[in-house]
Amino acid sequence: MGDLTNYGLLIIHKEGILEPITLHLDDITYGGAAVGRYEGKAVFVPGGIPGEDVRVEIVEQKPRYAYARLLEVLRPSPDRVAPPCHAFGRCGGCQWQHIAYEAQLRFKTKIVRDQLQRLAQVSEPPVQPIIGMAEPWRYRNNMQFVVDDKGHLCLLEAGSNRPVAVGDCRLLCPELCEVFDQMELDYPGLAGVTLRVGRATGERMIVLETEGEEEAPEVEVDQPVSCVLLLPDGTGAALIGSTCLHEELGGRSLRVSAGSFFQVNTEQAGQLMRLVLEFADVQPGQTVLDAYGGVGTFGLALAETARQVIIVEGSPSAVADARENAAGAPNVRVIQGAVEAVLPTLEGPLDVAVLDPPRAGVAKEALAALAERRPTRIVYVSCDPGSLARDVRYLLERGYTLRTVQPVDMFPQTHHIESVALLKRG
Numbered sequence: 001m002g003d004l005t006n007y008g009l010l011i012i013h014k015e016g017i018l019e020p021i022t023l024h025l026d027d028i029t030y031g032g033a034a035v036g037r038y039e040g041k042a043v044f045v046p047g048g049i050p051g052e053d054v055r056v057e058i059v060e061q062k063p064r065y066a067y068a069r070l071l072e073v074l075r076p077s078p079d080r081v082a083p084p085c086h087a088f089g090r091c092g093g094c095q096w097q098h099i100a101y102e103a104q105l106r107f108k109t110k111i112v113r114d115q116l117q118r119l120a121q122v123s124e125p126p127v128q129p130i131i132g133m134a135e136p137w138r139y140r141n142n143m144q145f146v147v148d149d150k151g152h153l154c155l156l157e158a159g160s161n162r163p164v165a166v167g168d169c170r171l172l173c174p175e176l177c178e179v180f181d182q183m184e185l186d187y188p189g190l191a192g193v194t195l196r197v198g199r200a201t202g203e204r205m206i207v208l209e210t211e212g213e214e215e216a217p218e219v220e221v222d223q224p225v226s227c228v229l230l231l232p233d234g235t236g237a238a239l240i241g242s243t244c245l246h247e248e249l250g251g252r253s254l255r256v257s258a259g260s261f262f263q264v265n266t267e268q269a270g271q272l273m274r275l276v277l278e279f280a281d282v283q284p285g286q287t288v289l290d291a292y293g294g295v296g297t298f299g300l301a302l303a304e305t306a307r308q309v310i311i312v313e314g315s316p317s318a319v320a321d322a323r324e325n326a327a328g329a330p331n332v333r334v335i336q337g338a339v340e341a342v343l344p345t346l347e348g349p350l351d352v353a354v355l356d357p358p359r360a361g362v363a364k365e366a367l368a369a370l371a372e373r374r375p376t377r378i379v380y381v382s383c384d385p386g387s388l389a390r391d392v393r394y395l396l397e398r399g400y401t402l403r404t405v406q407p408v409d410m411f412p413q414t415h416h417i418e419s420v421a422l423l424k425r426g
Contacts, residue, residue: 087155136412314337352378380392
């Protein structure tokens with residue numbers, strides 16, 4: 001296949017420790033690397049695709065497995081495509097642009113199933129085919145950049161902290177491309193820049209982060225856009241315009257402040273909303289826990305049916321947004337704090353629990369407290385199949401059954417996978 005720079009394959013920043021070898025790749029794993037076997041040992045090859053014959057060099061040896069750098073594709077998979085981005089392979093933002101989108105979806109469904117089999121010990125996981133996107137590009141409503149010494153917005157190089165100037169990032173939505181193209185920065189204390197947009201409202205925001213206690217930078221922009229300095233406590237100070245923007249989901253307007261989390265893919269967030277409502281199946285008179293509830297995205301929708309919804313969130317910024325978004329909903333209670341600290345203090349029954357934790361999953365103390373409360377249904381929104389499988393196993397051991405798992409492709413062109421799982425007691 002010749003020079004792999006034409007295919008943008010991932011670079012591992014280590015020297016080879018053995019002579020190059022030839023492998024047949026027969027699987028793909030969580031983390032995005034293809035897998036072959038050599039002398040009885042699994043060899044992980046970033047940039048490879050199952051079905052390919054490749055020439056690689058080993059860069060790291062472990063007792064039971066090894067990591068290798070891809071040198072040449074000897075027999076390409078029919079799923080291999082030319083990545084459209086010139087920075088692919090150097091930039092760490094995408095890992096799978098070299099894989100046809102239908103194959104990406106197939107691999108992600110398989111990875112979720114494999115993780116549940118291996119880590120949750122579920123022999124036949126009820127995993128549904130992943131919900132993909134009709135247009136798997138230009139979907140991100142939020143992107144974080146670092147700033148190089150020339151003031152350019154950059155992403156980080158794969159496997160390192162070195163900045164890569166990407167120019168036109170093909171994941172960034174069109175509304176933010178306009179802002180990106182016109183930004184010029186001349187401020188030495190700037191640590192990072194985040195661009196955000198409400199896709200439904202068109203409200204755009206530039207969020208600046210400094211390295212220390214430097215004075216706020218002066219900002220000039222030629223477009224209607226807010227500019228916010230993010231303070232160490234996660235709150236924002238407006239330099240231009242507002243410290244928040246608004247998004248619409250499920251027919252509801254949501255305030256999202258500069259320091260608050262919101263799903264980066266608005267279209268697929270709508271799919272998550274639909275699945276959470278379907279799986280929760282809340283009945284009148286029930287009490288719902290919305291743990292890691294953010295700005296109230298799921299909790300407020302569930303409150304239309306529930307007797308009471310309790311939103312628990314640790315971020316002060318998101319809590320303030322959730323309280324504002326819940327104004328006029330007397331059956332919604334928003335509590336600031338860690339889920340593992342708040343849950344044991346709650347009184348009364350919990351009929352349904354919705355969990356939307358960060359990548360690390362639910363804290364074990366929180367899972368233990370939840371299992372003691374014995375909600376009839378648990379809806380688990382996960383951005384990490386490994387931590388999902390670990391937490392599912394814990395709940396299975398405490399009397400729950402896994403009814404269904406629906407992956408959703410929130411992050412096309414990357415190996416990251418979102419899933420919504422339903423567990424029921426008994």
